Amino acid sequence: MRRIIVLLFVSVVSLIDVVLTTVFYCQGRKFHQTFKGAFFRYSFTSSVFDLWILCVLRCSVSLGLVLGILLGREIGINRVKSTRTISVFLAGICVMFTLIKLLSVSEHSQLLNNVWFWSLFTWTLVSSVLLVLQWRILGNITVVEPPVLKINCDGDPAESEALLGDKKEENKLEKDKDKKKSDAKSTILRLFSFSKPDWMFISAGFLFLTLSATGEIFIPFYTGKVVDGIVIDKSQKEFTKAIIVMALISVGSAITAGLRGGCMFMANRRLNLRIRNALFSSIVNQEVGFFDTVQTGDITSRLTSDTTTMSDTLGLNVNIFLRSLIKALGVLFFMFKLSWRLTVVTFIGLPCMLAVSKIYGKYYKKLSEEVQDSLASANNVAEEACSTMRTVRSFANEKGEIQRYADKLAVTYKLNKKQALMYSGFVWSNMLFELALTVSVLYYGGHLVIDGALTGGTLISFILYQIQLGDCVDSMGYVYTGLMQAAGASEKVFEYIDRKPQINHQGNLAPDDIQGHIEFKDVCFSYPSRPDVPVLKNISFTVNPGEVIALVGPSGGGKTSCVNLLEYFYTPQSGQVLLDNMSIQLYDHHYLHKQVSLVGQEPVLYARSIEENIRYGLHENEWSDKLIKEAAEMANAHSFITELKDGYKTQTGEKGVQMSGGQKQRIAIARALLRKPRVLLLDEATSALDAESEYLVQQALYKSLSGRTVIIIAHRLSTVERADRIIVIDKGEVIEQGTHKQLLGLKGIYTNLVKRQLLLSDNAWSKDGPNSPGKESGQLTVPQECSCYRRHRSSNRHPSGRISSRHASGNSVLSEEDGTGRENVTFIVGSI
Template identity: 45%
Template sequence: MLHTAVVAALLSRVMSPRRRFSGLVIPGPYSKVSHGVYWSCSLFELLLLGKAVVVAVLGEERLLPPDPGDASDPPGSVGLLCMYASIVVALLCSFMEGWLGQRLVARWRKQHEAAEEAAGQAGARQPLLGKGKAAKEADSATIPELIKLSAPDTHILFMAFTAGAAAALGQALVPYYTGKIIDYASIDPDPHAFRLTTLKMLGVALGCAFFTGIRGGLFTVRAAGRRCEPLPLPPLSSPPGPPPQDAGFFDTTKTGEVTSRLSADTTTVSDQICLNLNVMLRSSTQAAMVLVFMFSASWRLTVVTFVMIPLVLVICKLYGAYYRRIRRAPCLSAVQVQTELAEANSVAEEALSSMTTVKAHAAEDSTMAAYAAKLTRFYHLQRREAVAYAAYMATNTFLAAAVVAIVLYYGGSLVLKGAMSAGSLVSFMLFQQSLSAAFQALGDVFSALSAAVGAADKVIELMKRQPAVAETGTLVPAAFAGKLTVQDVVFHYPARPTLRVLSGLSVVVNPGEIVALVGPSGGGKSSIVKLVERFYVPEEGRVLIDDRPVGEYDRKWLKQRVALVSQEPVLYARSIRRNILYGLEEQDGLPPEEVPTFADVEEAARLANAHDFICALPDGYETECGEKGVQLSGGQKQRIAIARALVRRPAVLLLDEATSALDADSEAVVQEALDRTMKSRTVLVIAHRLSTVQDAHRIVVIQHGQVAEQGTHDQLLEAGGTYASLVRRQLARAPSAAGLLPSPSSASLAGGLH
């Protein structure tokens, strides 16, 4: 009753919001009330466990309540069954009370946060609650999702659980037969029973080893299978799995975060859940089996042991958390210890690297003193950490030994009273050690599973994320001309939502036309190419190909007809041939008859001016490019990228600064390849070099996200606008610094500028 009154009083402090005269809602002490409910329930449960121990030690051997008419029984006797039933019910009620109290406090806190946010008070006066608490709540769908992912392995898990149960039974029988062997050998000698029991024990040990191997092997096979078939994360998945993510996702998500999900978190989920599930099933089954045998040996001693072992483990865990908190303190943190050691090493390194200066000034003593001072501070920190660790280990060791001493003392007293045999006590002590190991393993498993569920939250969140740019198009037209239309487009990048890149821009590129986009950096030229590639979707306006929205086309079909050559081409650690075929192999879903042949690859390389240098390499087209093409020069990589675009036989070619990062010689070779490949194709080219843009059918000047002017090279020069000023500034630069050098065909440009 006192416990219930305390919990009710605590909850009443946060049931309804309190208001000041100004109308500001003052939140209740949610954290304090939550901790109060937790400790009140914990204290009540400890008292119940203590009562269970007292009943076990002092209670009479009466299972049921006495007959009401029997005057010989003492008043108030209720029997062991009723007593322990009441204790178990009270424990369960306390667990439910604590859980419900925590849930209510969390619910009221959430309601207060929602009301505060709706009223616009969040952050207006002071941060009443921590930021992002709602985001920290565990996703309740994580466990069901993990179970769903494990569904294909149900038969393996069932067989592993069955083998684990058989192994746990064998582990429980070994201490049982140990006690029997001691009884038959010394307490009640029986040679025949002694030999038979020994043989039984050997058989049980053999069976236990067999089933343990089966259980561990099945779980290992499942874990290995999960690693060989990784979780279908969105960046690499394909239908019917989660859709690939849009480019905006990678703009706002760090590469390390994605790779962490792909490697560390998925491995944590696979290993921790698979392997720790093995340990959890083994330990829980072992604990259940051991408890059965312990009750058969002595129910009184079992109650005492069953209460004390979890209590000791909880105390050790609480002290372990306290020890870790001490270590995280500023004076004892690992970072501080390592900082002191690094400072000492820096003093030594500085002196050793300039020893002639030290000797020239006879400063050996002061240098040694500075080094010793740093080491002394490091030693003091290490000593304080050693004291804390010594106390932690002493506590754990003492508590474990104390449990053994208490069980031995009470068990020995039962042996002296004749309530149990010496062999049964030996068996019980072995059972107690097995039970302690099982509980310890379960505690470790729950900690590891908590970490795995935390990692699974991140993985499943990524798996469930729907891309902002949905790839649902299925259109595969029989004819494809390649007309590009950008119509009244307004666009912001997801990573910079407040910065408008394009403001109502409209551009049309007719089939077979070469249109060059020029203008100052940051004007939005490359953004147009990214919208045509459907890396992003505009907020307003439309991007059309052959008068149909880009999103209506089948994505893979369209990528084979619209090719992109960027400023910094990326090659992969594979052969030159496979780099040219990138995205066009059978693994990419193409039918074998549509995969380009070696002759197609060679033809594309010839058009890109890459065939000669490729044949000069030791392995020709099978030469490895290295990671990101490090074994090739910039011009060679660019020509391979052009060949990669041409092998697709594209109707539309997008060139985004394809020559700006090259030297003069490489640029001349690449430009020749581009001039050859741009014929008879729809080409949208972004460039600053005059040799690239002056021969275009039309030049469009992009400035501040809009079309500033457009026309041919000569028309724009005569207009004397933005384009003419850009050319004038570039011609005014020194030849070594010019970013846009005139070609021989532009010899008359100077006259035009005059």
């Protein structure tokens, strides 16, 4: 029904167009006499019969579109929709022809005094615009097709389904395209809304801009006065007066232009900072899973280049647009005042220039988005290489990284070449149109001067105004492309700003005291970056307050994932993680991470002093120099810190690069202990320490664990054997639980892990191997006291001359005599 109404509406408008044009052409009477012999008596300068023919052509196009839609249905509508640009082109031709007709008719003043002529002229311009609207209305018709049968004529339902799927996909792409256009417009409007707090600077800048542009408008006018005073009036008083006025206007324009620039610059800088703060605030508040899927280089690219492009392009283009618009309005006023005929000549070339700007802007926006994406990709490579320079150097892959970065920049360079070609074509076409327009004005203006309709000074003023108008139109054309560039850069920025974190730290539970009871109840979990890979499968275990629990198992079994869930970095797909019988989601974000502290295997230090790293995240009333020192002593870090030149003020470098691995771990342990947490999570927290430092740190930790719940993830036997309970996790499931001795008695996974670590045990180095006769197959002989805290060391000589020395810290040492009295020593680091 709606389609029929639209088609009827377009047909009625076309009919009205024919009727009104005919009435105006015939001057409301004697229709048959007016058309009789009109073709044979036709004269371009005195007849308006061609305007009636133009109307017939317009209506034929409209009715042809209606007929095509009736016959072709959806195909016809899609063709109309895809050829909207042609309607603008046809309307532009109609407008240009009508203006040219007005100039030719103006040579006969009797027609200009005829109201019917002006009615026909005005209606022709209006109907040309209506042609574009009719075309767009027809292209927006939605056709409701009858349901497609599941079974086609050949009895194959799959083919019918495929056809239906293709149509749905086409409709989806079309909708996405339209949505993208509307999003670009809304993005620009939103950019303007970000500038609302700067309304004082913008208002002042707009005032000074108006004064400056108005002053510049009068310069060509008084230039013509100077020429007339010298050439025509030959009066020194007249041209001197004109020069003085020009000088005063120029000085005033210069002053106001400077003030305008300062105000707009301040508004632009404030906008840039506001966008950066909004973007960084949104990024920092995203869940940890967001950073698992988005590369750091992409984020830094949005924070740097994209935000700068947004604010600078917006500020610059708004400034240019307002100044150009004000100047263009003033210039048009003076141009009409000086000569309306020359103004009409100028208007004839405007549709061509606007069409070029629109086409160029549309393509340039697409290129701008591709350039921003390619730069973000290149930044990812650079950021990754710079942040892992030690790995790059250790594998001697400097050339490889350089080549990767060069390849990414090569893609950007190809896009830049396209931009350069588009820019060159845009400038070339604009300059050609301007040249043609200038030649036309000069030729027609010279004709008017010869006829006495203009003075020489007036023609010079008009030409100067025309040059200014051309500059204004060019500037506004650049504004459009610039705004499209800003829209392309800001889409991703606003996408990040608008993104809602999937994990909201909205909890407000903050009890005065917390016991530290932890419970995992049927927890299933997969990482957001790998949703199809289950990491934890219905895992359940309990940690009592003050208990020391060790999580062990093969790598990738899910141990660190348990810690990540307890830190509320992620949320499980099902099940609950409870702290004191309350879901961790209910706790206040700051309270939770003060009560639960984590020391990771690769702790991160910031490019600050050691003291600042230890007290990171704490308010001034939550730390003191004494407390920092005590925490460092408990972490066995105070001794090496005091040996440094600047002590606690020593800078650690970016990501702690100036510290060794063991020093970073001890600083991180001190950072965790300073908070006096009720729950302490140690994820391979001493893996980078030597045996002596590990022994001292562990002694200090166990002294400070009174009343704390501790979860330890470690591979070293020395780290886990003193735990109150050991939980073995493999493939996301709890396999075994118990003390060290209990688990050894089970002869299960834990026993095998210990066996691998103590590879050089007596049984391992027996002459006939572990499965030799007289011994139970798979039996493991473990010393009764296997503790690094007793610093136990047992040695056995193998018949081959090798000496097996096992440190209870979990590191095995194999020394071999080579018959020369020297020992070749090989260190084997075992793990469980």
